[in-house]
Amino acid sequence: TSQLNAQIEQLETVELTFNYKYLNAVDSKEVPVPVKLLEEKVAEYDLKSAEFYIDDYDLYQVRFYIPEGMILASFNKDGEVVRTAEKFKNVKLPPMVAAAVAAKYPGWTVYKDVYKVDYFDGDSTRRWFVNLEKGKKKLRVKLDGYGKFL
Numbered sequence: 001t002s003q004l005n006a007q008i009e010q011l012e013t014v015e016l017t018f019n020y021k022y023l024n025a026v027d028s029k030e031v032p033v034p035v036k037l038l039e040e041k042v043a044e045y046d047l048k049s050a051e052f053y054i055d056d057y058d059l060y061q062v063r064f065y066i067p068e069g070m071i072l073a074s075f076n077k078d079g080e081v082v083r084t085a086e087k088f089k090n091v092k093l094p095p096m097v098a099a100a101v102a103a104k105y106p107g108w109t110v111y112k113d114v115y116k117v118d119y120f121d122g123d124s125t126r127r128w129f130v131n132l133e134k135g136k137k138k139l140r141v142k143l144d145g146y147g148k149f150l
Helices: 020-026 033-044 095-104
Strands: 059-066 069-076 081-089 109-120 123-134 137-144
Touching: 020 033, 020 081, 020 109, 020 123, 033 059, 033 069, 033 081, 095 123, 095 137
Parallel strands: none
Antiparallel strands: 059 069, 069 081, 081 109, 109 123, 123 137
8 A cells, every 4th residue: 555645735715706697698619709708808807906996986997809899898986897888890600600691591691790799787789680681682681699680
């Protein structure tokens, strides 16, 4: 038999500030990667360590940008995301949305799209605005985040 030596080590306490409520509401497996990464950056944002943070205010608005779009996020003084307005242009359509468009409009080509997300207090609304063309014809359609036409 062999003898094992155990060592107990005290680790420092780490405080994690993470907006799970926000991330769960906006999260979708179908979201394009740049959108998902920026939403994660919003969720991980440490408001209290920002140079403009003063405990006197109840609400803070912070803008997050990437080349494809932006998120305007409102945080309460505890650092929780309470509302966002998100807009992204010409990001890859999720498979469910692309399949719905292709099924309803065969032969049409996507030439422009806008993805919008509105989050408020635990709920989110996701919408896709897709511009299509077929020859000289152009069409604009609106879908939810799951590919249902609105």
